[in-house]
Amino acid sequence: MTTSYAEIAADSEALAFLLDPALDIHGAHVPAGPCGWCDDTDAVATVRVYGQPRADVFRPVELVECCARCANTVTDRAVAERATDTPIVVEVSRG
Numbered sequence: 094m095t096t097s098y099a100e101i102a103a104d105s106e107a108l109a110f111l112l113d114p115a116l117d118i119h120g121a122h123v124p125a126g127p128c129g130w131c132d133d134t135d136a137v138a139t140v141r142v143y144g145q146p147r148a149d150v151f152r153p154v155e156l157v158e159c160c161a162r163c164a165n166t167v168t169d170r171a172v173a174e175r176a177t178d179t180p181i182v183v184e185v186s187r188g
């Protein structure tokens with residue numbers, strides 16, 4: 094029996110965003126730096142989210158580099174704030 098990547102990802106709450114159809118996910122080089130979302134100084138940014146917020150959103154997600162633990166929260170916000178139904182572009186570090 095084989096396990097699909099989708100099943101593996103669905104098992105992992107932290108990786109749930111990988112299955113969000115509202116996201117357009119690519120592998121990319123995300124330079125190692127601090128998470129731009131949480132206060133955890135040990136958190137390393139591995140995900141980059143390009144928001145497309147409506148003009149009326151207060152402090153929207155525009156370009157956020159965040160750690161894997163924050164990715165679900167940041168992508169959920171970006172989807173909720175988006176101006177159109179265009180998928181939110183997300184880059185995930187290849188390591």
Ligand SMILES: [Zn+2]
Nearest residue numbers: 128131160163
């Ligand atoms: Zn974080």
